Amino acid sequence: MTITRIPAEIEDQLERAAGVSRRTFLKSSGMLVVSLGAGALGGPLAAIAAAGPYPDPDFHQLDSWIVVHEDNTAAFFVGKTDLGQGTGTAFRQMMADELDIAYEMTSCIMGSTDRTVDQGGSGGSTAIERDAWPMRRIAAEARRVLLGMASPRLNAPIDQLTVKDAVISVQGDPSRRVTYGELIGGKRFNVTLTGANINATTGVAPVKRVQDLHIVGRSPQRYDIPAKVDGTLMWAVDVKLPGMVHARNVRPPAAGAKLVSIDESSVNRLPGFVKVVAKGNYAAIVCEREEQAIAAAKAIRVNWEKPSSAPFPASEDLYVFMRQATPTSAEPPAVTGDPDNAFAHAARVVTASYDFPFQGHTSIGPAHALADPSNGQMTVYSNDMKSYGMRNGIAEFLGMPRDAVRVVWMDGPQAFGRTAADDAGFEAAFLAKELGRPVRVQWTRQEETAWDVKGPAFAFDFRGALDGDGRLVALEYGARAADHNHLGYNEPDTVLIAQLLGRRRASPARGSAGLPSEMYAIPNRRSTSEVVSLPAIWESPLRTGQLRDPNGPQITFASESFIDELAAAAKADPVDFRLGLLQASTEDDTAFRRARSIAAIKAAAATYGWDARPSPHRQEAGAVARGRGIAYAFRKQTVVAEIAEVEVERATGRVRVKRLVCAHDCGLVINPEALRRTIECGMQYALSRALYEEVTFDSEKTTASDWISYPILRHRDAPEKIDVVFVNGDPNPNRPDLPHYGAGEAMTKPMVAAVANAIFDATGVRLRRVPFRADRVLAALKA
Amino acid sequence: MITLTVNGKRHTVDVDPATPLLYVLRNDLGLLGPRFGCGLGQCGACSVLIKGAAMRSCLIPCSAVKDEVTTLEGLARDGVLHPVQQAWIDEQVPQCGFCQNGQILTAKALLDKNPDPSDAEIRDGMSGAICRCMTYYRVQAAVRRAAALMAKRTRTGDVR
DSSP: OOOOBOOHHHHHHHHHHTTOOOSOOTTHHHHOSSOOOOOSSSSHHHHHHOOSOOOOBOTTBGGGTEEEOTTSOEEEEESOOOOSSOHHHHHHHHHHHHHTOOGGGEEEEEOOTTTSOOSOOSOTTOIIIIIHHHHHHHHHHHHHHHHHHHHHHHTSOGGGEEEETTEEEETTEEEEEEEHHHHHTTSOOOOBOBOSSGGGOBOSSOOOOGGGOSSTTSOOOOTTHHHHHTTOOOOGGGOOOTTOEEEEEEOOSSTTOEEEEEEGGGTTTSTTEEEEEEETTEEEEEESSHHHHHHHHHHOEEEEEOOSSOSSOOGGGHHHHHHHSOOSEEOOOEEESOHHHHHHTOSEEEEEEEEEOOEEOOOSSOOEEEEEOGGGOEEEEEOOTTHHHHHHHHHHHHTOOGGGEEEEEOOOSOOTTGGGGOHHHHHHHHHHHHHTSOEEEEOOHHHHHHHSOEEOOEEEEEEEEEOTTSOEEEEEEEEEEEOTTOOOSSOTTTSHHHHHTTOOOSSOOOOOOOOOOOOOOOSEEEEEEEEEOOSOOSSOTTOBOOOSSTTHHHHHHHHHHHHHHHHHHTTOOHHHHHHHHHHSOOSSSOHHHHHHHHHHHHHHHHHHTOOOOOSSOOOOOOSEEEEEEEEEEEETTEEEEEEEEEEEETTTOOEEEEEEEEEEEOBSOSOHHHHHHHHHHHHHHHHHHHHTOOOOBOSSSBOOOSTTTSOOOOGGGSOSEEEEEEOOOOSOTTSOOOOBOOOSSGGGTTHHHHHHHHHHHHHSOOOOBSOOOHHHHHHHHHO | OEEEEETTEEEEEOOOTTSBHHHIIIIISOOOSSOOSOSSSSSOTTEEEETTEEEETTTSBGGGOOSOEEOGGGSOBTTBOOHHHHHHHHTTOOSSOTTHHHHHHHHHHHHHHOSSOOHHHHHHHHTTSOOSSOOHHHHHHHHHHHHHHHHHHHHTTOOO
């Protein structure tokens, strides 16, 4: 890979500032039907201008990351995408702080492969935890370079200079001053950075100490929100190009069905008909106008041949199938102590099994992309969270040089992993190449709900041993995930169109189940983690991939429900029982994580006003039963403890969550108000998974296909009160603060268990299968 | 030829009369507020205001529209955001924001009919507007804030 240049857009910006416009905005007057509303930097209009090729911006050039303008503003170019959690605002805060420039005088440009360095886009809650570090270091380096430039100009040594809001002045003599814009506005830094890879990229300047950060820790409003509220934001769904046509996919009626023939006469006289594209089992209809493509996709007659054997069991038979299946892969059992001996001498043994269904992303906006094959290149306008990976994947998929392909990232409906394997982008590029015209692909609601990427179903089996004092002395955990052939990130041999075209990778990804992420000190443990396969793993709507906090809600539902069952068996308060398990010592060095666990659980309990007593709650047998439940988990270095308060209608089984509490410790908080909202939303998101979400299917297709058959949380289900408390309380008083960890997913982990535990507290009935829809709860109450 | 009045302007478009209003607004008139979410009238992302009600533009044939259509772009007056929009910014409601067109227009229609809704009325009145990021809690706070802001503008004679 040759990396020699800074993004063309930045070159343009610099050259325009210098009065030399090398590049012309390619036919920009005629290129766009709708005004793109582009700013000086960052709007897609500038991206459309560049005809390619599109080599990688060089992350070792400071100029690829930061541009200072003559008006003393700065633009930050980062290789990330913001999925709606405000990471762009956080990056601006962190870089502005290191550069010593007012937040308001900065902007942030994200995620387009020819304009921003490849930081991988988004995923894994790594934005703040990992990717912000090179941004901070590079901004600090820019500040160092600017001070070096100012020193001769102000005729003062660097250590006598001070910076405030991008103005450098001599200490004690503020009349001797120079602005960043005066020093370098419109000019290149020409500074080469070092570091073995993009995450290690650095200059020589150190980052600031936490105590010296002033913009970090404040809550500027998210810069992306006004345009999302006044209707001026151009989303990836909004881009229109001259000559653009509209495509709709034609999906198989059953998993693994073979496309035998298409009766083109069923559509070729319809208005606006352009083409039917069919190859392997992939088919699409293309029309001039969108409503024409929709009508044609309904009218088209296709002869499909269903497979001779069922691709999967029906959803009601899933867990029996999973428990009987021979695993396709298994982790070696993780054993500590002597669990067999501990169980043999236990005062009491508790067993329980839990089931967690396939759940979908069911994005509010179905998959979409626009691909433009102009100039022998391929430009894809997409909301792909991993735009860089899509660029690589499409280049390989189409057999095009990487430099001929770019992905222009634009805002889109929430991704949460869905666009890590972005089918529509590959389909649009495929069709654009076939037609030689810009093609916009838009999935339907039914298609998205049925065929999007699923979080794997799980079956769990537990055994726990209590001693005579009610202490947990042994725990057996067994997890099975239906996750064989787990999708990768925008792989040209696993995205749906590749599967339907018959591409097969040599060996399917083995998938994973995983282990609980609590820090309980239990002297004897045996944990097994296995993956099972459904009969069909290709061309299936039950293909699994990344769903927000992959496997976390499933595993934590089971593990934190079982801890609650053990607490109840020991007649112990659920909070006290957990704290007891965290205060015990073990040989491994986990004291710090235990201390943070204790702090989070105590903070949640204090915020809620938790009264210590065993579950279930003794109460009058009225129409409504009330209870509260707690659960906690780590996600990497972030720890959360959550409490749910529920009301259960005894006559209907309806569960209403009245109140949620989250104690959250993700280390240094960049933007407290933005984080608070992300946590609130993430908790409600997990609540939706707890109460409603299940992909149902018969033995050949998913039967969940819209918002009726795949219900989710609605306004009337929202909690009346949500308390979010930031713990970030390092128990070590000698340490100023923790680093900034990730916060995009951790809050989803404990919620399902907290709700299950609250329902048990309210009713004495343990729900061991997700979701807790009213009919299931009612059946459990009557059992 | 279909004639539509949208955000105070008359437009004539040459489309199949059965074309859902959504596609005319987006593809012929270049509006960005209403978005495709389901095409089934289930989610609210495509909402527009017609005669004060939040309607699902994905289901309405454009030829059936006789009254003025107001989209998200049409809420602001003289460059000043509608109180609902201002409340949305003050409350920092959106995550991804894709559904917020429907949330905002549903809230406006609700408040126009019921300027001082109870919490229960807000929850029921908003329940047709689905949000997959689950911004519901903040949306409801923003509706309360917007109600207060609208009452204040009424008291002070600010008719925007």
